[in-house]
Amino acid sequence: MLAALFFWQEAPIAHVLFIGLGNMGLPMAVNLVKAGHTVNGFDLSRVACDAAATRGIAIAADPVQAAATADAIITMVPSGKHVLDVYNSGVLESAPGHAVFIDCSTIDVATARDAHDLAEKCARLSLDCPVSGGVAGAEAAILTLMAGGTSQAFEAAKPILAAISKRLVHCGPSGSGQAAKICNNMILGISMIAVCEAFVLGEKLGLSHQALYDVASTSSGQCWALTSYCPVPGPLPASPANNGYKPGFAAALMLKDLKLAAASAEATGAGLTLGPKAAELFECFAQDGGASQDFSAIVEAIRSGSLA
Numbered sequence: 255m256l257a258a259l260f261f262w263q264e265a266p267i268a269h270v271l272f273i274g275l276g277n278m279g280l281p282m283a284v285n286l287v288k289a290g291h292t293v294n295g296f297d298l299s300r301v302a303c304d305a306a307a308t309r310g311i312a313i314a315a316d317p318v319q320a321a322a323t324a325d326a327i328i329t330m331v332p333s334g335k336h337v338l339d340v341y342n343s344g345v346l347e348s349a350p351g352h353a354v355f356i357d358c359s360t361i362d363v364a365t366a367r368d369a370h371d372l373a374e375k376c377a378r379l380s381l382d383c384p385v386s387g388g389v390a391g392a393e394a395a396i397l398t399l400m401a402g403g404t405s406q407a408f409e410a411a412k413p414i415l416a417a418i419s420k421r422l423v424h425c426g427p428s429g430s431g432q433a434a435k436i437c438n439n440m441i442l443g444i445s446m447i448a449v450c451e452a453f454v455l456g457e458k459l460g461l462s463h464q465a466l467y468d469v470a471s472t473s474s475g476q477c478w479a480l481t482s483y484c485p486v487p488g489p490l491p492a493s494p495a496n497n498g499y500k501p502g503f504a505a506a507l508m509l510k511d512l513k514l515a516a517a518s519a520e521a522t523g524a525g526l527t528l529g530p531k532a533a534e535l536f537e538c539f540a541q542d543g544g545a546s547q548d549f550s551a552i553v554e555a556i557r558s559g560s561l562a
């Protein structure tokens with residue numbers, strides 16, 4: 255007992271300013287509070303602020319003022335433009351010299367590097383640190399986080415990010431977290447289409463969903479899109495296919511990530527074919543009314559032949 259007490263160390267408590275309290279940001283902020291951190295939240299939307307207040311987040315009237323006492327400033331906003339809006343708002347100048355800026359949004363690599371440059375000009379630590387795991391992962395504090403930035407910024411952020419993640423990977427210098435995120439989600443977008451095409455072909459060949467699932471889930475066709483997110487009803491009761499394709503992970507978000515990957519492939523001359531094709535297919539699906547459905551609902555468009 256004495257030995258246990260001797261080795262027990264209290265986790266450091268930080269003051270966190272959390273900007274962007276939407277579907278992802280709010281549960282992440284709530285888990286920081288649960289871990290004992292002092293969290294101030296801010297969002298441009300009054301509705302988001304009111305919802306956050308009901309879950310125990312103290313809303314900051316002025317984010318620039320709130321930054322002055324923050325050890326970490328986390329952003330979780332829709333796009334790169336919003337991240338730069340925040341970074342250009344005065345929060346960088348207001349924050350203490352030791353504070354670390356952590357952007358958890360999914361944005362393009364070039365803008366992520368621009369955000370790092372702004373932080374560096376103010377001599378502030380910064381990380382791009384997008385997340386994987388969706389709203390359910392955010393609620394359960396089991397996100398996978400992928401970070402880009404200096405080791406110093408990574409070490410400063412680590413104890414805080416531990417409260418919201420099951421895995422935190424330092425991927426390399428600035429922009430590397432976003433690079434890992436778009437590569438991972440490109441795998442997911444492509445593999446979901448592959449799994450959907452296999453089920454549609456199986457149907458044409460008279461194969462039951464369960465039979466194909468039982469074979470492919472334990473064979474070389476096994477992948478996350480199949481065994482954690484099966485796009486047809488039946489084999490995996492918890493997948494969105496059994497719930498009218500309610501997201502989950504909306505097709506609009508998958509399209510956003512695939513477009514980021516396709517733009518990066520073009521900018522770097524990577525010469526990809528399947529990633530940009532997946533972006534094209536999800537774009538058609540989204541334009542035909544699928545944007546707010548779960549991304550696995552693309553199986554219905556493949557079955558109808560509307561994407562061929």
Ligand code: NAD
Nearest residue numbers: 274276277278279297298299302331332336359360388389
């Ligand atoms: P969301 O639209 O629900 O929330 C974003 C919030 O940011 C909104 O409430 C908006 O008012 C606020 N905001 C925008 N600009 C702001 C500013 N300048 N200052 C303060 N608040 C501002 O979006 P979300 O689903 O929470 O996603 C956030 C980010 O996380 C996106 O980049 C998304 O791609 C990424 N992401 C989402 C998921 C998911 O499943 N939803 C999964 C992984 C990553």
